[in-house]
Amino acid sequence: MIKPYLSVVVPVYNEADNLENLYSRLISVLDKYGKSYEIILINDGSRDTTEAILNDLYQRRPDHIRVVHFNGNFGQHMAIIAGFERVRGDIIITLDADLQNPPEEIPKLVEAIETGHDYVGSIRKNRQDTWFRRQASRLNNLIRARITGIVMTDQGCMLRAYKRHVIDAVVASRESSIYIPALAYSYASHPIEIEVEHHARAAGESKYSLYKLLRLNFDLMTGFSLVPLQLFTIFGIVVSLLSTLFVVYLFFRRIFIGPEAEGMFTLFAIVYFLFGVTLMGLGIVGEYIGRIYKDVRQRPFFIVRETKEKEIS
Ligand code: UDP
Ligand code: MG
Numbered sequence: 001m002i003k004p005y006l007s008v009v010v011p012v013y014n015e016a017d018n019l020e021n022l023y024s025r026l027i028s029v030l031d032k033y034g035k036s037y038e039i040i041l042i043n044d045g046s047r048d049t050t051e052a053i054l055n056d057l058y059q060r061r062p063d064h065i066r067v068v069h070f071n072g073n074f075g076q077h078m079a080i081i082a083g084f085e086r087v088r089g090d091i092i093i094t095l096d097a098d099l100q101n102p103p104e105e106i107p108k109l110v111e112a113i114e115t116g117h118d119y120v121g122s123i124r125k126n127r128q129d130t131w132f133r134r135q136a137s138r139l140n141n142l143i144r145a146r147i148t149g150i151v152m153t154d155q156g157c158m159l160r161a162y163k164r165h166v167i168d169a170v171v172a173s174r175e176s177s178i179y180i181p182a183l184a185y186s187y188a189s190h191p192i193e194i195e196v197e198h199h200a201r202a203a204g205e206s207k208y209s210l211y212k213l214l215r216l217n218f219d220l221m222t223g224f225s226l227v228p229l230q231l232f233t234i235f236g237i238v239v240s241l242l243s244t245l246f247v248v249y250l251f252f253r254r255i256f257i258g259p260e261a262e263g264m265f266t267l268f269a270i271v272y273f274l275f276g277v278t279l280m281g282l283g284i285v286g287e288y289i290g291r292i293y294k295d296v297r298q299r300p301f302f303i304v305r306e307t308k309e310k311e312i313s
Contacts, residue, residue, distance in 0.1 A: 007089030
């Protein structure tokens with residue numbers, strides 16, 4: 001293998017039906033493009049025939065393909081980190097294995113880097129998702145931009161390109177739960193977003209449930225900002241002030257009017273509401289503590305069982 005200019009990093013989890021197609025499209029785009037390249041495929045503990053197929057792809061193109069097999073399923077972002085730790089190129093591109101991100105868009109991303117940007121995000125043109133899912137994303141973007149200051153029109157699209165120094169910084173930040181595009185964005189000095197095509201999944205099924213997406217967003221909020229905690233503190237202060245006034249008011253009523261039992265259910269409603277808010281606050285604090293817990297534990301984030309690659313010669 002010669003030292004590559006481009007490094008393409010692809011996380012792979014149970015994608016047996018997509019790999020052949022992904023391989024041939026990637027190879028044909030990159031061969032035509034004419035720059036030296038490597039493709040790093042990380043097998044995130046797949047249970048189907050992915051492993052055998054990846055090994056076969058390596059045999060076919062040992063000068064371009066590198067394969068990393070994990071010891072289990074550590075998640076898409078950890079798979080990408082394992083790829084980032086190994087990249088040899090100057091420009092790094094990430095891409096999903098399911099062909100939702102067409103490899104044909106890679107030259108466009110590379111050109112944006114070459115005109116001086118160190119981070120190229122992407123916006124899915126005519127995104128192939130339901131209306132409800134798109135609205136959920138819009139709301140999510142609004143909240144995230146407000147709370148974390150990370151401006152990202154389309155956080156779900158993984159077809160992105162980065163300059164090497166940004167990726168080195170991402171690798172150096174040893175955090176247990178990370179969202180790579182956001183972290184990279186925070187290290188970039190000239191970010192840009194461009195439009196790319198988006199297709200429905202070629203084969204197999206999505207590995208993301210609504211629950212996983214929700215978790216990802218908790219990680220984003222707590223990983224990049226203390227605003228949720230601060231909002232909560234402010235809310236607590238306001239409620240304390242109001243209830244102090246209320247207590248004074250009730251005290252005078254007790255003295256001048258005497259004992260009363262009206263409006264009891266209104267009071268119940270208020271108490272239940274505040275109880276709910278308190279539980280939520282406990283949850284927010286818990287999110288931060290969970291993060292700290294994971295990070296102080298310092299377990300390895302993933303375990304590599306085997307790699308198939310050639311050294312640079
Ligand atoms: N993936 C992974 N590990 C996982 C889940 C997903 O490496 O635990 C890979 C998957 O093979 C694909 C990419 O991450 O290449 C995106 O996954 P998916 O297409 O399921 O997500 P979606 O497009 O539905 O958001
Ligand atoms: Mg997908």
